[in-house]
Amino acid sequence: MAKLHCPLVIGIASGKGGVGKTSTAVNLAVALAKTGQRTLLLDADMGLANAQIALGVKAPYNLSHLLSGDKTIEQIIYPSQEGVQLIPGASGRRDMAAVQEAEVATIVRALDPLVDQFDALIVDVAAGLSPAVTAFMAACHRRFIVVRDEPSSIADAYGTIKVLCTEQSLDQIYLVPNMVPSQADGQRLFHRLNDITLRFLGHSLHYLHAIEEDELMLTAWRQYRSVVNHAPGSAAARDFRQLAKHALELGQLSQITGGTPFFLSRLLDLGL
Numbered sequence: 001m002a003k004l005h006c007p008l009v010i011g012i013a014s015g016k017g018g019v020g021k022t023s024t025a026v027n028l029a030v031a032l033a034k035t036g037q038r039t040l041l042l043d044a045d046m047g048l049a050n051a052q053i054a055l056g057v058k059a060p061y062n063l064s065h066l067l068s069g070d071k072t073i074e075q076i077i078y079p080s081q082e083g084v085q086l087i088p089g090a091s092g093r094r095d096m097a098a099v100q101e102a103e104v105a106t107i108v109r110a111l112d113p114l115v116d117q118f119d120a121l122i123v124d125v126a127a128g129l130s131p132a133v134t135a136f137m138a139a140c141h142r143r144f145i146v147v148r149d150e151p152s153s154i155a156d157a158y159g160t161i162k163v164l165c166t167e168q169s170l171d172q173i174y175l176v177p178n179m180v181p182s183q184a185d186g187q188r189l190f191h192r193l194n195d196i197t198l199r200f201l202g203h204s205l206h207y208l209h210a211i212e213e214d215e216l217m218l219t220a221w222r223q224y225r226s227v228v229n230h231a232p233g234s235a236a237a238r239d240f241r242q243l244a245k246h247a248l249e250l251g252q253l254s255q256i257t258g259g260t261p262f263f264l265s266r267l268l269d270l271g272l
């Protein structure tokens with residue numbers, strides 16, 4: 001019998017918008033796909049779904065059609081030229097920004113039967129801290145918090161971490177500094193935030209790699225491409241490949257901490 005495996009499931013949040021959450025989700029997904037991982041990107045940013053733009057995917061159907069019962073999960077999975085498969089967010093559905101927690105569970109359960117089709121699932125959640133955002137982050141097995149070195153982003157990252165680790169008792173929280181001048185600056189930002197969370201929340205964070213500021217990010221975005229494929233030699237592409245490499249080196253989960261995690265039946269089979 002084939003060895004049971006559980007996909008790597010990473011939720012990407014930031015609190016504040018505009019710090020590079022979607023850029024990180026898309027490029028991490030593409031970098032994982034380039035190593036041969038069958039990668040699915042779930043755009044759970046219902047209000048401002050733009051992962052499909054970043055990947056150059058034209059998608060007539062999206063999460064709203066799954067939630068309304070008009071389409072099955074398979075019918076809303078789209079291939080992209082970047083090698084990643086995409087479940088588009090529900091841009092345009094008026095009440096989508098206020099997606100209910102119950103609907104998050106519907107999406108999580110719909111993916112369960114597809115466990116053997118993917119090696120990695122990356123979830124781009126919305127900005128802010130709505131119940132749906134925390135429900136998605138709780139459903140993910142690991143949580144990446146994207147942060148920029150500026151006061152409002154740091155405050156929002158801290159607020160997000162606080163909710164995830166105190167109200168939701170979640171661990172597996174990783175800080176991903178973005179738009180930093182150097183890796184050393186990324187590490188410094190991590191240590192600053194980690195000291196604060198340790199002191200005030202009694203919780204330490206994990207760290208893998210930072211993403212440097214790189215104007216080629218914008219050039220790639222304008223061409224509906226990932227920087228990883230558009231400018232493979234750029235600093236940002238190199239950083240996303242490093243982030244993906246470190247993410248793949250993470251060991252098996254030792255326990256489940258979320259409420260209704262993605263691929264629950266597999267986690268149970270694995271004895272977690």
Ligand SMILES: Nc1ncnc2c1ncn2[C@@H]1O[C@H](COP(=O)(O)OP(=O)(O)O)[C@@H](O)[C@H]1O
Pocket residue numbers: 014016017018019020021022023024178179180211212213214215217218221236
């Ligand atoms: N490392 C980076 N260097 C330069 N620009 C970046 C970087 N990361 C993101 N950006 C730019 O910042 C803007 C916001 O990024 P986006 O991923 O849409 O943020 P969010 O999803 O958090 O709202 C985009 O124009 C993107 O190209």
Ligand SMILES: [Mg+2]
Pocket residue numbers: 021022023045048050
């Ligand atoms: Mg975004």
